[in-house]
Structure formats: structure tokens, C-alpha cells
Amino acid sequence: MAVGTSVQVRTAGRTAGTGGAPAAAAEPLREGAMGAEVVIEGLTKSFGKQAIWRDVTLNLPPGEVSVMLGPSGTGKSVFLKSMIGLLKPDSGKCEINGVDIARCSERKLYETRKLFGVLFQDGALFGSMNLYDNVAFPLREHTKKSETEIRKIVLEKLELTGLSGAEDKLPGEISGGMRKRAGLARALVLDPEIILCDEPDSGLDPVRTAYLSQLLIDLNAQIDATILIVTHNINLARTVPDNIGMLFRKELVMFGPREVLLTSDEPVVEQFLNGRRLGPIGMSEEKDSAQMALEQEQADAGHHDGSTEDVRGIVPQLQPTPGLPVRQGAVRRKDRVVQILHTLPEPAREGIIASLTPEERRHYGIPEPAVTAGGLTPAHRGNLPAGEVADLPGAHAWPGGEQSAQTRPLRPRRGGA
């Protein structure tokens, strides 16, 4: 699958590179500029009395790809909408390049939104315009480009998303997958600094999802945009992102480098990654202990728990199609992660070290075999990010055994168990 993916997208990439040379020439500004940084602190949102999530604190490092996981109904889409100011959070802040989206003036908000490319669940195309006009819309509204320039850019983006020849179709006349890709083309047309994708895989078959994943990684390599993908597709979450977070029970359970979540033995993460019924996630959002005990009993008696195989563990990350530039976000991330290496749990640390090449290990001053934590002073050059960019949950962490006892107050109880 991976081979097929790279071949197909490479052709797309090459045509974009030769035929679409003007696009590269048109964006010298973006050369060297990196994606925007998103700093979210203590974000809380509720509808009436119903809390959606509270006190979400995370940091999307510039140019990196992050995935937000979570069972259905945990407010992932609401989270995205709060990030772009479509919904006002109750408290907390969301800073994009230093502008607090939750509190800035309307004028600033519209200015800042131009940095975003957002892919909505159903593409959210304008039903009265054909695909060409849909994709051209942001250019016509925000730039003074001539129609010939617009045409060039639009056709290039449509080709990138595999929609050449469908320009004249109306959104109502095409399949859901095509609408989704057209939505992506429209999101990309202004060369955004931040790309938000709301469930890019829903309604797409596995192969198209793989293409889309590759496309996102390739884009990231080309324009160094910060990307946040909201999804519950495990495959995508394992292979695509640099960082993974998970929302559950109105909290951000974790957010950190992909290795941390993929090797986590947190019950809820483990259950989610493996897609089995055994664990804290129930059919409705939560499960009580009686139900949990019953299911455990059934599983012990040999009843199938819904999972296939244990998919935890670190799998190699998706790389940009050969021929494209190195992902600057990944380079910065390496520095960042090595710096916080000593704070990470053991399995994650091993996974990260294993992913480094021998030269990199030498460069960072990491001993070849297992690393001894603590006294690690990487001998790096260049400017490294000062703080710990990814916020690992400290107080929020679930201390294994007491977990159900500690989280119980969060649960709004209706009726008896």
C-alpha cells in the first residue's frame, strides 16, 4: 500500500512541480517561514449545563502534524470550532501567533482566520457554486489576483486532490469522497499556515484515506504548515502524526509525542487503540464498574472482546514522497523531543531513540544502546525551543489503580446502575 501511495502521489507532485512552477514562484514569502504555533491554555466549553470538555491545555508546535483522538461525542469537532472562533469557549485562551482567538476583536479574528485552512466533515462546499468557483472563492475574496492566476492555482489544487476534469460539477452531483477532497483543495488554496481536518477519513475508503494521509504529509513537507487532524481512525493516528492527543470524559487525557501515546498503558488509550469493548469506554460515553466487571467476566470466559490484535507499539511514521523536501517540522520536533526525552516514559523513550539514525544519536550525544535518563545533555547546535513544548499531563494523569475512584465525580449520573 505504501509503495502504491508514493508512486501515485509522486506523479501528482511532479506535475505540480513542473506545470505548477508559478505556484512555487508565487510564494517566496513562505520560503523559510514556518507554520503558526497554536497555544491553548485551560480551554473550557459547555453548552448550557452540559460541559463538553474542561481545562484543555496543549500546544501545537509549528509545522508539526498532530492528531486528536477520542470516542465519538467527546467534543472533538467542538474543539476544532473553538480553535477557529466559531464557538466561544467559556474560559481559557487559544493563541495563534500571539492572537487570542477567544477574545480578540472581530477584525483581528477575520484576519487570523485567513491563516487557517479548514476541512469540514462533509467538505462544506458552497452548494450554489461549482467546484472551480468553490476553490477559487478564497482567492477572489482575499487576493487581488487576476483570473488567469486564479485559474492556474485552482487547477493545480484540484489536480493535487485528484479532481481534474470535475471543475464544472456542482457539489450535489459528486460523491462524498470527492466533496471531501474538493473541500481540502479549497482549504489549501491560500497556502494556510494551519490546516485543521475534521475527520478527513470519514466516508473515505481505506485506500483513499491512505492517499489523503500521504497528501497531508507531502503538504506539510512543502509548505511547513501546522496540521491538526481530528479523527478516530487508528491507522491514520498511528502512521501520520508527530503528536497525538486524546479527549475522553471531558478531559484531555494526554497530549504528547506520538511515541508516548502509542506505547501508553493507560486503560482508555489502550482500549481505544485496539478498538475493543473491554475498558473504560462504553457504548454511551462512560461505563459503570458493574458493566466493566461483567464484560471482564465474559471476556475471561472466552467471549470475543471485539479487537483483532494488539496494535500498540510504535510503527514507522509516514514520510514525504521521495523527491520532496525534508519536513522542517519533523526536524524541529526531533530537537524538541530529544530535549524532553528524560521526562518521557520508558517505552516511549526507547521508541524515540530507536527512530534516530546513528548519526543523529551521535549528534544529540545519546549512547547507542538503552539510554540512561536524567543526566542527558544533548550536544546540539542551533536554536532549540526553550521550554517543553508538548505539555505532558501531570496532574491530569490517571494513576492506574485509583482511576475509577478518582474520575467518578465527573460523571453525571442518571438513574441507578
Add this chain to the structure above:
Amino acid sequence: MSARSATVPGMGMLRETGKLFALGLDIGRGIFQRPFQLREFIQQAWFIASVTILPTALVAIPFGAIISLQFGSLASQLGAESYTGAGSVLATVQQAAPLVTALLVAGAGGSAICADIGARTIREEIDAMEVLGVSAVQRLIVPRVLACMLVAILLNGMVSVIGVLGGYFFNVVLQDGTPGAYLASFSALAQLPDLWVGELKALIFGFLAAVVAAYRGLHPPPGPKGVGDAVNQSVVITFLLLFVVNVVITLIYLQLVPPKLG
């Protein structure tokens, strides 16, 4: 949503009203923001005109007729036939025409606007537009509101003319009124401010109809059925508002403008 979080009865309604006003103010500000969406404005004006012209014309004739017939019969019983013209013309121009116009602009134009905006809202098109850094109020709503106002003024002129002609016809042909007396009394009592206030009413009613339609369209109850409900509510709310506002304007007018035969 807001109704559920309301604790005091009536708070939900107040909140909705407040939001409606806020949208009205936003629209007022949006009117002066550049770039003006000329193309959208023309398209919408054309659309609203095309769905309202025929029904309005068809309603205007019988409306002029009933006023004229009713007033004519009343006046002849009182022996004031010579004032039939003045009465029916004033009633048509000041009251009937703006109301007929507004009811049709709200019923035909407003419901179409509400359905259109509502469908865009639930399909996340409005969100998408906002996220692309384009104000949906400025891009979509303002042209529609202006189009509604323009069409309402023009329609009001048409209804006035058709209503007056219809009234004349029914009075003169069916009730054996004298054409001369009709016209003479008309110019004896009617004055120019009567026409102005009619047009002003039409303008305000057109604005109200469009703002209510846009508001309901932007905040429909969830789901596709919600859009249907929103359209329904927008028409009902507009009708209620129209009559209340009409009373207010009429009272103010009668206070401010002295009658011609003081």
C-alpha cells in the same frame, strides 16, 4: 439551546429578541462595509422581485376593491359620497399597500431567504465561509436585506397604483360614483407625506422581514426539519412584528403630520 438554559420564564424569548437586535445592528454596520456585494444584491433583488410581483399584483386589485367598496357603501349611507375617493385612496396608500407588500415580501421572499440561509447553516457552509475569513453577514445577509428593502419600496409603489386604480374602477363602475368627485376629494384630503409614510413603512417592513428571515436562517433548530420550522417561524414572527410596528408608525405619523383639513 438558549431556551433550555433559561431559568426565568420569558428569559429565552428576551435573549432571542436581543440576538435579533444584535443581528439587526450588525447588518446596519455591514451595509457600510466595503466591498459591497453588488452582484449578490442584484441577483437577490431580481429573485425576490420575481417571486413577489405576480402575487402582489393579484392581491392588490381585490384589496383596493374591498376598501373602496366598503368605504363607498359606508360613505353613501352617511351621505358623504364625495369623500369616497379620499378615504379609499388614503387607506390604500398608507395602510393597505405597505402591509400587502410586506406580507408578500415576508411570505414569498423572506421564506425563501430563510430556507436558503438555513440550509447553508446546517450544511456548515456559513461556518466554512466564516473560517475562510469572509463575514457571512456582510457577504450574504446584507445584500439580501437591501434587496428586500428595495423590492418592498418598488412593490409598494406598484400596489399603491394598482390599488388606487382598482378602487377607482370599483367605485365608479360598480357603485355609480362620480369620477370627478372621486378625484376632487382625493386631492382635497390626500397630501404628499401620506405617500412618503407609505414608502417609509414599506422600507422598514422589508428590512424587518429580511432580518427576521436571516436570523431564523442563521440559527435554525437542529436537523433538516429545523430548517422547515425556522421558515415557518420566520414568517409568523415577521407578521406579528409588522402589525405592531405598523401601529407604532401610524400613531407617530398621526401625531406628527397635521391633517390637511385641520
